[in-house]
Amino acid sequence: MEKKPKEENNKKKNVPALPWMRNPIDITDIDQCPISCVPFLDPRLGGALQNMRFTSLFPVQVAVWQETIGPGSFGRDLCINSPTGSGKTLAYALPIVQALSTRAVKCLRALVVLPTRDLALQVKEVFEALAPAVGLSVGLAVGQSSIADEISLLINKPKLEAGICYDPQDLSQDFGSSVDILVATPGRLMDHISNTNGFTLEHLCYLVVDETDRLLREAYQSWLPTVLQLTRPCSDTNFPLCENLTSLGFGSLKTIRRFGVERGFNGKSCPRLVKLVLSATLTQDPSKLAQLDLHHPLLLTTGQNRYQLPELLRSFKVMCESKLKPLYLVSLLQGLREEKSIVFTSSVESTHRLCTLLKFFGDLQIVFKEYSRLQHQSERSKTLTAFRTGKVQVLVSSDAMTRGMDVEGVRNVINYDMPTYIKTYIHRAGRTARAGQTGQCFTLLHKDEVKRFKKILQKADQDSCPVHSIPSESIEALRPMYTSALEKLRRRVEAETHGKRKRKNKLSTVSGHNRKAD
Incomplete structure (x- = not known):
């Protein structure tokens, strides 16, 4: 056949x-x-x-x-x-x-x-x-x-008058x-x-x-x-x-x-x-x-293809070494200066770790905040307001921001972690190039991810995605700070893990006492 x-x-x-x-x-x-x-x-x-x-x-x-x-x-x-x-x-x-x-x-x-x-x-x-x-x-x-x-x-x-009995069904x-x-x-x-x-x-x-x-x-x-x-x-x-x-x-x-x-x-x-x-x-x-x-x-x-990217969006890939990925992100953000940007990670845990690491880099002259479902709603609302008003330049986010959120003036979207599906890429990239404005989407990739990323973009009829180069000297200049930041992050993670374990044991003890009392 x-x-x-x-x-x-x-x-x-x-x-x-x-x-x-x-x-x-x-x-x-x-x-x-x-x-x-x-x-x-x-x-x-x-x-x-x-x-x-x-x-x-x-x-x-x-x-x-x-x-x-x-x-x-x-x-x-x-x-x-x-x-x-x-x-x-x-x-x-x-x-x-x-x-x-x-x-x-x-x-x-x-x-x-x-x-x-x-x-x-x-x-x-x-x-x-x-x-x-x-x-x-x-x-x-x-x-x-x-x-x-x-x-x-x-x-x-x-409005009820005092001293009168009312039928709940009539009310x-x-x-x-x-x-x-x-x-x-x-x-x-x-x-x-x-x-x-x-x-x-x-x-x-x-x-x-x-x-x-x-x-x-x-x-x-x-x-x-x-x-x-x-x-x-x-x-x-x-x-x-x-x-x-x-x-x-x-x-x-x-x-x-x-x-x-x-x-x-x-x-x-x-x-x-x-x-x-x-x-x-x-x-x-x-x-x-x-x-x-x-x-x-x-x-x-819009057109025959189900997957459509914003018309005025420009997509770029940033080739990087896996172990030095945070350095490429920092260098990229420094090159974008004070432009309003959103950095997307693959999970709330990755968002928290990345934000904590960036804080340990010292004075990067970039104001950034974490935005994920780990935070209370009131805290997220304050962060979003600060981002909208320009007090925060960079939002590090899980996919909580990918669907429909409209923040005026977002110039850049950065995929710190490559999206697995075209849907995710479209919703992330769509935070910029909105309402007739231009915008850029950068995706950090190591060499093993290039083929998969190309296949994802082809589903949106996008065959070309130029490379945005990061100067090697800027990466080398950040290495000393990175080594120090990694050590501080390791200690912070250990402290947070210990704190969680301690709270869990305390809850288990209280629960055990309650069972005995019953």
């Missing part, structure tokens, strides 16, 4: 299995549009955009506008596959705010779900820059504060939403669905699933099937609503109805739930996309 050419096989592998993904709208065929020329744009939102220093909508924003407020009129669910930094957040925030502004009803009508707190905070800022202009309010549910504090901001509780009907739009992480969203009186999705009109591939890859307490069931009309007999919700832990039919499956306003039916799903690396897996229950979906994408 004759074998098919390898190229032909590769082409077939790249063909999406779902028919609607084979004929997408190509965003690259769309031009930017000046704010003054955007059709049907509410003048109040035009003013808000100007306050945000926007003069034009980017192509992805124009494309989504056309399919929502324009001729498309939210008739289909949208899947948006567009490079990082292309403007996807505003692409969905603007039409949703405009659509909600046409109906003066105070209830939760738009829900945006994101995988991380930091990303949710960033998206909320975009909505908050737009929504007040048309009288809408935005809420946040991410677990950064106590759930009681969140409830006080999200829910209007009924539940008097709770109301304080927000029109909610930006949430899946875990905290499920907390409110399960436990918060007055929290209902019965009026929900728009569901945004941002960073879709990550949210579909991780279950997050079955948040997606729960939301879809709670927003499906009771009249939809194709889905065994009550049985499914009961299996997810929502109890009786009475409890289910309290959460709002009777969709509508004052007896009138609610429009269907419109879904917008987005990613820079949108999955083509039919089984994963099926979870979203999309309505006549339309794909908006």
Whole structure:
């Protein structure tokens, strides 16, 4: 049997299995549009955009506008596959705010779900820059504060008079939403669905699933099937609503109805739930996309390749000796002077070790900070603020920063550890060259990694990646400091390991005493 050419096989592998993904709208065929020329744009939102220093909508924003407020009129669910930094957040925030502004009803009508707190905070800022202009309010549910504090901001509780007994069932009907739009992480969203009186999705009109591939890859307490069931009309007999919700832990039919499956306003039916799903690396897996229950979906994408790098990004490889890798990083950062840069490592442990080592180098005249999930949320927020305002020039980060985070003015991304997958490379590199700006991505490699790195870039149709040379004399000049820093790092690691072991033994002792007491 004759074998098919390898190229032909590769082409077939790249063909999406779902028919609607084979004929997408190509965003690259769309031009930017000046704010003054955007059709049907509410003048109040035009003013808000100007306050945000926007003069034009980017192509992805124009494309989504056309399919929502324009001729498309939210008739289909949208899947948006567009490079990082292309403007996807505003692409969905603007039409949703405009659509909600046409109906003066105070209830939760738009829900945006994101995988991380930091990303949710960033998206909320975009909505908050737009929504007040048309009288809408935005809420946040991410677990950064106590759930009681969140409830006080999200829910209007009924006023109770002293000395009067109230029926709890009647009271539940008097709770109301304080927000029109909610930006949430899946875990905290499920907390409110399960436990918060007055929290209902019965009026929900728009569901945004941002960073879709990550949210579909991780279950997050079955948040997606729960939301879809709670927003499906009771009249939809194709889905065994009550049985499914009961299996997810929502109890009786009475409890289910309290959460709002009777969709509508004052007896009138609610429009269907419109879904917008987005990613820079949108999955083509039919089984994963099926979870979203999309309505006549339309794909908006940039070109035929699923993996797209920012148009104005320049990629470089830095060849280095494995044992001297930190020296090459320091020399590279010194050459970049005070440009805002993010250094990515392969794990939170590597981030912590590298940051500790850099501190022992002495005065490098570079202000850098660690950023990873090992830190408390408040500490991460302070670090990010310092980085945004320029007080910190270099952020050393795990992949906590790779998804969607937008920090203005990042000129360089440095892969201290080579990414294993093209997805990771795209999301890391996408922290620079955003919104029409230029940027550089450097990847430190030793000779055994070159072939694998080339294969990764080829998946994004990038065949060339020039070498950025580090002068050997700059490496030699750093050697004495490096030797001293390594010794200090060794002592620090030993001390930290000893401290962890001591705390673990103490916990074991306390646990043993408790068992004896029982």
